[in-house]
Amino acid sequence: MVDGAEVLDLSEAPGPVAEKGVPQQREDSASTAEPGSEAGPRPGPEHDEREEDGRGYDDLGRVLSQRVHNNFYGPVDASGAAFGFGSVAAPGLAPGFVGPEEVTRTLRFFLPPQPCFDDALSKLGADRIVVLAGPESSGRGAGAFALLREALGKDSGLRSLSPANSLAELAASSAIKSGQAYVILDYVGEMNVDAVQAFEIRRLSEELRRKDSYLVITAPEATRRRLALKDHCVPWQAPDPLELFEHCRQRVPSVDLPPGVEAQLAERVTALRRPSEVVDAVTGLGAGPEAVLERLRDSEKERVQNWFRQEPPAAGDLLPLAALAFLEGIPERNFEKESVLLGVYVREWEQTEAHTTEPDATVKTPLRGVSFEQTRVRWKERATGLVRTERRPGPGQDPSRSERRIVFESPRVRALVIAELHDLYGYELWYPVRQWLSRLSELGDLEVRTEVARGMALYARHALAEVDENLLRVWSDGVASQRVTTALVLQFMCEDGHLAPQALNLALSWADNRGAGRAVTTAMALTGMLGSLYRLEALNWLWFLANRGERVAFAARRSLVLLLQTAEQDPDRALFTLRYVRTRTAGTAQRSREGSVALRTTAQLLEAERLEDRPGTLAAALLRDVPASARHLGLLWVSVLLSVYRRRAVGALCQTLVVLRDDSPVAGAVRALGEAMRSGMTPRQWNTLCNDLSNALKHPEYAIPGTRQLARVLLGSLRS
Known part of the structure; x- marks a missing residue:
């Protein structure tokens, strides 16, 4: 928990606010409205675009x-769980400090691979920088x-740094401190057009x-x-x-294995390629070796x-399964309609006289000459x-409006189906699928577009370049529904620790000099x-x-x-977010x-x-659930x-008091809010606020029993 009086030190902040590497500010259209111009924008094309963005x-x-709702944060033992929005990030994935205890926990089962570990250690000692270049899920992070x-x-x-950090600017900034250990997991390369040069690395x-x-x-092998x-890379x-x-096994309690089971385990373990899978097998022995063997057989x-x-499979079986990979769980009546539409796109492709393939595409399993006639019962x-x-x-x-929905037996089956579709089928399937997905991205049905985004994030694990070039890059400058779908794809990509840095890189690539539409997608x-x-x-x-x-803006x-x-x-x-906004607001010149912009953002x-399913103001919720926010908010x-x-601020304050009026335990946070506000104002300004607040609370919208009493707590005239 941070101290309420703290402000953020942004001298080593990555991104566009650093002194160097700031993208040139370019007005996409009208300038940001001046203070006081709160009457709303003039009707016009840009106003319509903002309504669509809204x-x-x-x-x-x-x-x-x-x-x-299902988020949880902080270190947990989740070695066998999938990383996602509802689970904790892998250590070091999110930029920030990784404590000694977390490092120790990460390295509990680490076995240095030789000779690459010793080679990397030698290069690190000589150059103070080393790049572990190897396949994903090969233990590169633990090795670092x-x-x-x-x-x-x-x-x-x-200290973990952002994967989008510019190596060229790290040395030129104050980011490097003395006697520190830094790691960049899954480095994605430079954001700028000019690649980082060898002399910058030196x-x-x-x-x-020096420090x-x-x-x-x-980083990847490439x-x-x-x-x-290249001179700093070690093949990992x-x-x-x-x-x-x-x-x-030497680091867990001993488990007696029945005759023959140990040999079966050894045979299955030999085929594993990811260290995390081996660790999961060992830690699972306590629950029974047979369960571990079953998991290693991977029946799914x-x-x-x-x-x-x-x-x-015939197309009548294959295409509904391909459709389900991107539309799992939507109502069956809607799924059947969209599944048939995919078949239409495939037929149109088959009837095209010239089948032009992509330069590097390889035709795999053909689809031509098959029947699409199928009933739902027969297919299932x-x-x-x-x-x-x-x-x-x-x-x-x-619940009375429940509907039949087709789902996979497990989330992993969905991922495996997409992997098989990618491995077995080429352009003849994926070209019509891309057309179909583009059509779905334009629909108003949010449930459909959310599932499309989830499926595309799974597909990006196998074909990120194709997803980016043929879909996301186009959608990021499309209609609002497509831009929302694009933003959701990047959110779901973060459920894979190795794709999260790529998602960040894609988002930032649209932010500068790529047009207003793509900049809005970046913000989303x-x-x-x-x-x-x-x-x-x-x-x-x-x-x-x-x-x-x-x-x-x-x-x-x-x-x-x-x-x-x-x-x-x-x-x-x-x-952290409140401190950031307060630091930025305090650091801008008045009347500039x-x-x-800072004041307008703060007012908003x-x-x-x-969020829409929870009533009340955000400030009231923070005061109730995060009492330390009172000083920042004040x-x-x-x-x-x-x-x-000022008028907007008084109105927001009144609305917050209305929401909290019947919540007795929050009185301490409200008092702290008032004390923080009083400390930042002169006696004359404080008296003016007291008068303005008293007058505002006479409005019928705010004159609700209990609100005025809570206002007295805020202003310090009521001490109990």
């Missing part, structure tokens, strides 16, 4: 409000932690050496081909699975592969073991899980976008509000354009409602009260 934010808020611990000792923690190495600090970067980094590989299995994967390979019988039918209402609907994407993981980078970019043309303000709304149940992130935060209120937005 509807998009309403959709985005509905989806995020459904996901945010182990190298830094070897360099600085077992009692040291480390300068970073010299800066690290007796170390930096380890994990990084070894980058000229500037996973340890031998059988050696790791025995190593891990075998079932999916058999369905595709034993007898090549053939898909037994993969799909099932259940009845449930839609989001926010009454920097909310939810993406904004939670990369909170400082997201806030920096949103603050930058809030100073752009009015359409982009409108979106940036909505995103800042949405970031705080989704942080309501995460006290640390809520306080930047100052006007103070007026914000909670000082933010002062800044707006002493501006041309």
Whole structure:
């Protein structure tokens, strides 16, 4: 928990607010409105675009409000769980400090692979920077932690930097501190057009050496081909699975294995390629070796592969399964309609005389010459073991409105089906699928578009370049429904720890000089899980976008509000966001354009409602659930009260008191709010506020029993 009097040190902040590397501010259309111009924009094309963007934010808020309820934060033992919005991020994935205890927990079962570990340690000692280049899920992250611990000792923690950090600017900024260990997990490369140069890397190495600090970067194998980094790369590989299995068994309580089971385990473990899978097998032995063997046999994967390979499915079986991969769980009546539409796109492709393939595309299993005639019963019988039918209402609907919905047997089956579709079928399937997905992205049905986004995030694990080039890049500048779908794809990509840095990179690539539409998509994407993981980078970019043309600024303000709304149940992130806004507001010159933007943004935060299914103001919820927010909110209120937005600030304060009027336990937070406000005002300003608040509370909307009494607590005239 941060101290209420603190402000953020933004001198080492990544992103566009740093002195170097700031994207040139470009007005996309009209300038940001001057203070006092609250009557609303003049009707016109841009006004219509903002209304469309506003509807998009309403959709985005509905989806995020459904996901945010199940969030939990902080270190947990979830080695066997999937990383996602409802679970904790892998250590070091989110930029910030990783404590010694968390490093120790991460390295509990670590076995240094040789000779790459010793090679990396030697290079780290000589150059103070090393890049572990290897396959995903090969233990690169744990290897980075182990190298830094070897360099600085077992009692040291480390600081994780953003994967979108510019290496060239790290040495030139004050980001590198003395005697520190730094890690960049899943580095995605430079944001700028000019690639990082070898001399910039040498300068970073010299800066690290001068400050007796170390930096380890994990990256894909292709990084070894980058000229500037090749001299610092070490080819990384996973340890031998059988050696790791025995190593891990020595670190858990001994388990007696029945005759023959140990040999079966060894045979199955030898085929594993991910260290995390080996660790899961060992830690699961306590629950019974037979259960571990069953999991290692991977019956779900075998079932999916058999369905595709034993007898090549006809299009009447294949296309509904492909459709379900992107539309799981929508009402069956809607699913059948969209599944038939996919068949129409495939037929149109088959009837095309010239079949032009992509340059690097390979035709795999053909689809021509098959029948699409199929009944729902017949198809579901053939898909037994993969799909099932259940009845449930839609989001926010009454249970009496439950409908039949087709779902996969498990979330993993859905991911496996998409993997098989990618591996077995080429352009003849995916070209019509892309056309079909583009049509779905334009629909008004939010449930459909949400499932499309979820399926595309799973597909991005196998074909990120195709998803980006053929779909996201186009949708990011499309109609509002497409831009919301694009933002949701990036949110769902964050459920895969290795895709999260790529999602950030994609979002930021649309922010500068790519047009207002794509900048709005960036603002939408920097909310939810993406904004939670990369909170400082997201806030920096949103603050930058809030100073752009009015359409982009409108979106940036909505995103800042949405970031705080989704942080309501995460006290640390809520306080971090409030501190950030307070630091930025305090750091802008009065009567400047930047100052006007800061005050307008702050006023919007103070007026914000909670996410749509929870009544009341956001400020009231924070005061109730995060008492430490009172000082931050108080000082933010002062800044707006002493501006041309005073009337809005008084109205927001009254509305907050109305919401809290019957909540006795919150009186202490309200008193702290008043004390913070009083500390930031002169006696004359304080007396004026007392009069304004007293007069405002006479309005019928606020003159509710209990509100005036709570106002007396706020103003300090009631002490009990």
